[in-house]
Amino acid sequence: MKDESARRLRASIGDALGNTICDALKDPAVVEVMLNPDGNLFIERVGQGIARVDTMLSSDAEIVIGKVAHALKTEVDQDRPIISGELPLGGHRFEGILPPAAPKPMFTIRKRASMLIRLEKYVADGIMTVPQVDVIQEAIAERLNIVISGGTGTGKTTLTNAIIAELVDVTPEHRLVILEDTAEIQCAADNHVILHTTDSVDMGRLLKSTMRLRPDRIIVGEVRDGAALTLLKAWNTGHPGGIATVHANSAIAALTRLEQLVAEASHQPMREVIGEAVDLIVSIERAPQGRKVREIVRVEGFHDGKYLSRPVGTVSKSTGKALHVA
Numbered sequence: 365m366k367d368e369s370a371r372r373l374r375a376s377i378g379d380a381l382g383n384t385i386c387d388a389l390k391d392p393a394v395v396e397v398m399l400n401p402d403g404n405l406f407i408e409r410v411g412q413g414i415a416r417v418d419t420m421l422s423s424d425a426e427i428v429i430g431k432v433a434h435a436l437k438t439e440v441d442q443d444r445p446i447i448s449g450e451l452p453l454g455g456h457r458f459e460g461i462l463p464p465a466a467p468k469p470m471f472t473i474r475k476r477a478s479m480l481i482r483l484e485k486y487v488a489d490g491i492m493t494v495p496q497v498d499v500i501q502e503a504i505a506e507r508l509n510i511v512i513s514g515g516t517g518t519g520k521t522t523l524t525n526a527i528i529a530e531l532v533d534v535t536p537e538h539r540l541v542i543l544e545d546t547a548e549i550q551c552a553a554d555n556h557v558i559l560h561t562t563d564s565v566d567m568g569r570l571l572k573s574t575m576r577l578r579p580d581r582i583i584v585g586e587v588r589d590g591a592a593l594t595l596l597k598a599w600n601t602g603h604p605g606g607i608a609t610v611h612a613n614s615a616i617a618a619l620t621r622l623e624q625l626v627a628e629a630s631h632q633p634m635r636e637v638i639g640e641a642v643d644l645i646v647s648i649e650r651a652p653q654g655r656k657v658r659e660i661v662r663v664e665g666f667h668d669g670k671y672l673s674r675p676v677g678t679v680s681k682s683t684g685k686a687l688h689v690a
């Protein structure tokens with residue numbers, strides 16, 4: 365009965381979303397679906413940017429938000445006008461907003477990555493250079509801690525999945541413990557565990573449990589609060605070779621962002637801890653022609669009030685050779 369009830373609820377949500385959105389969610393090229401308060405529906409596709417594709421009535425959008433709230437076992441109304449969670453159809457990330465927080469009902473659906481893009485494909489598509497791939501592969505082999513930074517919708521999780529695939533190829537024997545808020549990370553390792561936060565279990569609590577799960581590498585889908593300090597300490601105390609993502613528009617801004625997150629859990633800046641724990645920052649951004657790995661920076665500590673860092677994976681103008689991690 366439970367399975368049948370869940371099936372009917374998913375079907376009901378699909379009917380409410382309509383054919384245009386449901387077809388988009390099945391399209392591997394689609395990244396995000398966005399309904400604006402004015403009823404205009406936009407879809408972003410890989411390599412094609414964002415385009416207006418259809419319209420939806422406010423009443424229909426409100427029905428969608430209400431059905432998703434029901435599926436998530438919560439309520440949404442004027443007093444609680446915002447809902448966030450995993451869409452029952454495919455586990456995509458759903459964000460819905462009702463008045464008075466928005467002029468009219470609106471929502472976005474960030475698609476869960478449906479296909480794994482390898483680093484070679486990043487090079488073929490012009491998102492990354494061969495020297496940058498070499499740096500990442502060296503960092504994996506040397507068990508460096510990698511932070512992937514970028515703004516919203518830059519493809520941090522997709523890049524994380526690509527790096528994890530490389531990691532599994534290089535060290536298939538490693539046990540990976542993966543922590544995330546929503547199900548987005550893909551991992552083909554034989555020995556891996558994926559844990560998710562809940563309303564009662566936050567990222568900090570998961571990280572503390574992780575220490576007892578015998579991880580070789582710790583991977584966090586997104587660092588967004590004071591749990592950053594727990595992760596950095598874990599990386600510094602016998603669990604190197606991890607990966608995490610953070611919202612920041614450049615590599616150096618990623619270090620500042622980590623400082624801000626650590627400050628939520630400590631009155632001390634902890635810059636030395638950050639400088640010791642973070643080894644490599646890969647910064648990805650949106651460009652007019654698509655996504656692009658903007659820079660890769662090697663972090664070598666914190667001294668005399670500043671982070672010691674240098675760009676890697678770029679080509680030296682004097683020698684024509686790539687600057688690598690070592």
